[in-house]
Every structure is written in structure tokens, then in C-alpha cells.
Amino acid sequence: MGLLGNELAFARALTPQERESVMALGSRKHYAADAHLLTEGDRSSHVLIIIRGWVTVSVATDRGATRLILGLRGPGELLGEMAALDPHPRSATVRALGPTETQVISGDAFRRFLALHPRVSGLVIRQLTFRLRSADQERSALASLTVLQRLASRLTELSRAEPSGPYNPAVPGRATHTGTVVQLAQDEMAATIGATREAVAKALKLLRTQHVVRTGNRMVEILDPELLALLADGHQE
Numbered sequence: 001m002g003l004l005g006n007e008l009a010f011a012r013a014l015t016p017q018e019r020e021s022v023m024a025l026g027s028r029k030h031y032a033a034d035a036h037l038l039t040e041g042d043r044s045s046h047v048l049i050i051i052r053g054w055v056t057v058s059v060a061t062d063r064g065a066t067r068l069i070l071g072l073r074g075p076g077e078l079l080g081e082m083a084a085l086d087p088h089p090r091s092a093t094v095r096a097l098g099p100t101e102t103q104v105i106s107g108d109a110f111r112r113f114l115a116l117h118p119r120v121s122g123l124v125i126r127q128l129t130f131r132l133r134s135a136d137q138e139r140s141a142l143a144s145l146t147v148l149q150r151l152a153s154r155l156t157e158l159s160r161a162e163p164s165g166p167y168n169p170a171v172p173g174r175a176t177h178t179g180t181v182v183q184l185a186q187d188e189m190a191a192t193i194g195a196t197r198e199a200v201a202k203a204l205k206l207l208r209t210q211h212v213v214r215t216g217n218r219m220v221e222i223l224d225p226e227l228l229a230l231l232a233d234g235h236q237e
Helices: 017-024 081-084 107-116 119-143 147-159 186-193 195-208 225-232
Strands: 028-031 037-038 045-053 057-058 069-071 094-095 100-105 172-173 181-182 213-216 217-222
Touching: 017 037, 017 057, 017 119, 037 069, 069 186, 081 107, 081 119, 100 181, 107 119, 119 147, 147 181, 147 217, 147 225, 172 225, 186 195, 195 213
Parallel strands: none
Antiparallel strands: 028 100, 037 094, 045 100, 057 069, 057 094, 172 181, 181 217, 213 217
16 A cells, blocks of 8 residues: 655656756645645646645545545645646545645646656656556555554554655654654544544554554554554554
């Protein structure tokens, strides 16, 4: 399972000259926390490059208002490229976790740039391929792993994220003197593993009784990362 991915962010994979040229195609735009940067089903075709902040990428499910979070994206990430490259509607919704700053580039300008810069076009194709494989892994995990395993795996992944710069509450993981804290509410955590809030609450209760985690308001503190990793692999105490 992978929410953050391990590929180098698009903007950081560009040469300084490429990055300057790409950024010159668009303009800056700021979004408040919880704002929608892109909306599933929309017919727009512009792309976004995150300058500052973190966002969730989610899709609707067959459970009505429930959404499945496919990924968390941070600085340097490219968003919306699929709608820029084909005529279909947006495939996902992107929502700001906190104040977010992006570079907005029209789909036409982005396509023209890729046609003239095959190396950058290759980076976009690599990113699309990586995200497709990640989505396949997520579907496999939903079908084969228990809620406890999926939760343990997600917490392990987010706890290993190392945000750069000063502490930002919108960044999923941060270290403390007793362990690593993951800054997500239970309903958000449930959305990242395709489970109900009630099922996640039960799994967290089990982890608390075994002193693997400690929970609070919109946070899970990981006290025993080694045991959590074992549970993610399917081992039982």
C-alpha cells in the first residue's frame, strides 16, 4: 500500500532551466484549508504544481457520501495531468489539508510544453505509470487485507514520512520525544484505507490496549513501530 509514494516529486525532477520554463507557463494561486483544487467529474483541463502545503486526492465510492483517499500530495507534486492529456472529466477530487499555494498552468500550454520537451514528457509518463501501479496495489490490499492490517500499514507509511522545514500541522507525520504522531482524524484515516470509521475505531482500540499507539484529537501517536510493522505484515501477537 502506498499513500505518499516514493517517486521524486515532478518539479524536483526537473532541471533548473526546465523548472523555470514550466513555472513561467502559469500563475500562482492560493487555496484555504478544505478548499477543492480540482473536482471529480469536472471538465476543466488545467494542471497544478504544488508550491506549498499538502492535499488529499480522493474518489467517490458506492457508499454515497463516503470518499476513498487515494493519495497525499505535497510540494513539487504535479496534479491534474490526466485531464490535460485526454478529453475525459476529472477522475478525482483534490482537497487542501491546510493553506496551499500552487502554480496553475492551462492544459493547452502544458501540452505544448510537453511536445517540445520530450524528457519532461517522459517524467509525466513515469509519474502516471507509478500512480497506476500504486492504485493497483491499493485495490489488491482492499481485497486481501483486514482492516487492522491496512490500518497498521497506513500508519507505518505515514509515520515514516519526513516533512522538510518547520513543523506544519497539515503534514501527516512528525516525530515527538515519545514516538511519531500521524495528524489525521479517524474518519480521514478510514478514508485512506477504504474502511468505515467504526471499523477503524475498533482497530485503534485494539492497538491502544496493546500499547502500540496512543490516540487523541485528530492524531495517532505510534509508541511501538516495530510491532505495528509486524501487524501490517499480518503477524498476530
